[in-house]
Amino acid sequence: MTALAIGLLVAVLVVAVARPRGLPEATAAIPAAALVVGIGLLSADDALAEVARLGPTVGFLAAVLVLSHLADAEGVFTWAGSLLRREGLFGRVFVIAALTTAVLSLDATVVLLTPVVVRAAKRLRVAAAPAAYACAHLANSASLLLPVSNLTNLLAVGATDLSFLRFAALMALPWLAVLLVEYVGLRWVFRRDLRTEEALAPDNAAEHADRGSETVGVPTFALVVLALTLVGFGVASPLGVEPVWVAVGGVIVLGARSLLAGRTSAARLVGAASPLFCLFVLALGIVVAAVGQQGLSGLLGGLVGGLGTGLGGLLAIAGIAAVLANVVNNLPATLLLLAALGPTPAPVVVLAMLIGVGVGPNLTYVGSLATLLWRRVMLAEGVEPSLGRFTVAGLVTTPAGLVLGVCALWAGEHFVGL
Template sequence: MQVQEGAAKHPARRLALLDWLRIGLLAVGLLAVAVGLLPWRDARATGERILPLLVFLGAVIVLAELAARAQVFDVIAVRLTILARGHNAVLFLLAVLFATLTTTFLNLDTTAVLLTPVMIATARRAGLAPLPLAMTTVWLANTASLLLPVSNLTNLLAMNRVRLEPLEFAARMALPQAAAVVVVAASLWVFYWRRNPARYEPPAPFRPHNRVVFLAASAACAVFIAGIVVGLSIYVVSAVCAAGLVVAFLVFDRGELSWSLVPWRLLVFVTGLFLVVDTVGRHGLSDWMSTLIGTDPGTEGVVRAAATGGALSNVLNNLPAYVAGEAVIPTGNHTQLLGLLIGTNVAPLITPWASLATLLWAERCRAAGVSVPWPRFVATSAVTAVVVLAATVAALLVS
């Protein structure tokens, strides 16, 4: 029997509580513009800034979702499990590598939304507890998102601010990213993986239900990654690859296409969040953030920016924390801005709402019947967040 472990083919139509919160956030932002709390000129400038980001987000999520429906992630995950030959330690290294590469090249929300159910299903096929694999996806979804602009929305914002090309950005963040993955891998092993049985029974090979669309999706993902590496526009290459894959599905597997592919929830959330943060920033938040972060371009300023971004992310959410912090950092303080970026990328591990990726991951775990022990989650994530933040900031300062 062929079982599709990717995204649900027939998602529920009813809006969840989180959906209403996203819509409410956008409504609050639009209301702020309507009553003058956020001047129309500023709102328009914000819209012009985020429009290319929204296009990219929409395209890359469609690309990733179709890749999941073509069962690309299922095939890779099961083959990694077989490749480990029943050894828990080898499977651990391969799972870390898989989650890291997915986050780096296909965005952290891809890892949280699409990879989580695949990894859970793979763990069950191998007779393993699903929590270690689930924790691997959520921690690396957040912490493996430093290297490329496509990995995280905050990276796109920072890259534009410091005026770095994608490969220049990657060179600047390579050492911090390596430090983050090493620290998180060590934490995952100590807190979750080392208690697994040393051996497991490898599952049977997984074959996609439609080989043609599987090959088309694999090719689209490969072209997308290659386009990033050679320096093509991330906006253009994501749109072209997504559109090409949509055409392939239209021809070979039309039944898998639906309007649910359009990530309207994420687009509504991002738009509303930017409007609300801009409004709050004009009415006191910027002064408060300026006091916490300061304007020192040196080590002290970098540390303060990273610590403030990380703490505020766990209190509120990492996206408004980054936007609010970015607004008060002088444009010439590139390293301080990257410190803020690191804080808002790797530290939002502790609370479930610290990042959108964690919220989406929790929903997928619940849908897959995996119970998350939240006290243990918070305790282990707090330790990991502190250590990984210190390691990545130190790596940034010496890079």
């Protein structure tokens, strides 16, 4: 039965990764979830309990996806693109991608920002690779900062008693440490492209013409709503208000304006919520729960249960999480590890695990769905990503990012008093 459960999980992930004929991720996940319940790998009551546990998280995911769509409709990403110049392009993209991932989640960086960056590079006649690969990496590694930055964070924070602000305080140092590694590492990997870019005169006639043709107003209303929504997350957490309701409030305010102005439609809003992907997450949770009940949670529990909260133990947990994410993808890896850690894991252990499943996927395309989606976005923009360069960039930045990120987490808790 264990082999069957694992086989179903593998089948679900293969379809989600490959998406044959463009089929949605839920194509195999929903039948697999029904099958594990139908043949008794997981009881109906346990399946419903898993759906109830994941429900608020998935609802928040849908709300943030809609909020990102509305930010795009209001011109936030067009405005961000207008800030990109040949001079300092990589640095500007790096900052924008890090902030976009932290505030609007990694999906916004992949789906909305990456095309803007690639088109800006083409317009400025420079290599797209340095900035585009920065988007791919930061969609994963820059998602460490806030509970709302990544679906894995939302899943994990529910297993702890950490508030929104406490989570952010503990993860701020690891976030900065990982970003430093990413910046230095990616600049080294793409040093030749960046040298060529920086050697070009920033004030040539072509760029002056481009600047003159770009007059994009600041989307003040949308930026204010996004800022207030972010503040709302921090204020609502101590009051026991689920973040999904804060996100829904932002959607209502920004959505009303966009609908009245004709910048979006009800159908687009529903599509932006990605209902099939939300169903995929729920179904995947059921399949992973079945795999855990068939013995894998016990095996992982024996592996991570005695590692402790010392620096060595935290590094080991992050390493195991990173390896597992690259084997089964970061979302099921998070679900499996949370089950293995038990009902009351130490918060610092959960955060070390999040560093593993956040930074680790930069090693391979299959490490996260966001990276796979980034590859499809790049192909749609007419740019073929290089597996070799992606792998080299991952090898240069990921191990160092994991180690420095965990060391920063440990130091923040033990010496800074966070």
